[in-house]
Amino acid sequence: MDTEKRILTRRIFLKTTGIAAMGLTLAGCRKKEAEDANKYTIGYSQFWGTSPFLIAMTNGAKKAAEEWNAKGVGVELIVTNGGDMDASRQVADCEDLFAQSVDGLLIFPGDSTLLSEPVKNLYNKNDIPVVITDIGLESGKSVSFIITDNYLGGKIAAELLVKNLPKGAKVITFQHAPGNANARERQKGFEDTAAKLGFQVLPEKLCKLSLEDGKRLMEDTLTSIHDIACVFFINQIVAEGAASALESAGNKTTKLVSFDIDATSLQMVKEGKILGLVVQDPYLMGYEGMNQMLTYLTGGTPKPQIDIAPKLCTMDNASEFDNDPQVQQ
Incomplete structure (x- = not known):
């Protein structure tokens, strides 16, 4: 029905x-x-x-x-x-x-x-x-x-790329919630800022909110866009799946930046598998x-x-988020 x-x-x-x-x-x-x-x-x-x-x-x-x-x-x-x-x-x-x-x-x-x-x-x-x-x-x-402030969160995610990628590098959003107002604002903040900073913003790819779909879509993207430099995620679950795909492919150059945090994604930041996380409260x-x-x-x-206002978690300050309630669940 x-x-x-x-x-x-x-x-x-x-x-x-x-x-x-x-x-x-x-x-x-x-x-x-x-x-x-x-x-x-x-x-x-x-x-x-x-x-x-x-x-x-x-x-x-x-x-x-x-x-x-x-x-x-x-x-x-x-x-x-x-x-x-x-x-x-x-x-x-x-x-x-x-x-x-x-x-x-x-x-x-x-x-x-x-x-x-x-x-x-x-x-x-x-x-x-x-x-x-x-x-x-x-x-x-x-x-x-x-x-x-979801637009701001997307903005600071894009700004993180300045020190990590050259201008002109290809970036893309994996969007799992196009009907969600917050998700759209995160994407817009990221893409608007990335474009202003000189990165090449590619059309979004849609996915499901799951580890499996994050892994599958990352694998497909590595095949179809061999020089993809960064993927932005609306939620860390999809990013965790994508990180698994990059590890399996031996890819250490494509950067991953995501909204939200849990114990697994925090550990991935510490290990350098995820470049940064935009953390809400x-x-x-x-x-x-x-x-x-x-x-x-x-x-x-x-x-x-x-x-x-959201905060940005990177390898440099990851230990500050060890006691975040989302990590402690």
Whole structure:
């Protein structure tokens, strides 16, 4: 069943069981009874929730919730995984959280377009606050948006090449998430800057988010573009697969630069298999996301947007990232 039909079927189900009607009623009188005034249920819709990045993000939200609980504001956090990398299942998760009458929704959208629909049609329509952590939505409203400066991350990745490659060298992006706003910004930051610095930017190659596809595409690229000088990756998992292909081919000249970090990719930087990693702070994203949500729910004014600058991990400073929450998972 395609995504639109599945969503429509689910909405019909919600209506026939009375859940949607109940949600509308509750939305109209969202004010708490006196005895529950300081108790809130927050849903956190995650995508690919088993990754170190998302685990760190969730742990940041949990830490903030603990601090609010200590201040006398009761917080129950319900985390959904989104079926790892199935955005349509994440839509269903958002519908389920709405049916549970959550007071607010934190969301890491797996697809910027698809996840806009439940945000607009359920949460915005019924005045339930939404806070977005890391990936933006094509449409829909949020009370706060916590995000890495992804364009800047792509920019510093390209700038790393200046001392490592000659002008005119061929560079390319392996893109696994063309429907993701963050992924597009990372690619644009890298390619805009690489072109300005005098590198030859080749058309992107699409791939899946997996070690296997990173390895396969790197092997194919070495055959079709024998003088490829650098590959930029949206996520370290694909880069790790590509590094394996380079090692098997005995290639020590092609450089790899990627967004994101885990224990394996950090070790590859230390060993010189990956030139650099653009490192985000997902723990802080989750922490700030929960803080902004509860600030709004308790009558305060949340910050509309919080931009978090990424850091660059190279062989020179790799040991500084040994205790990063993403590495420690």
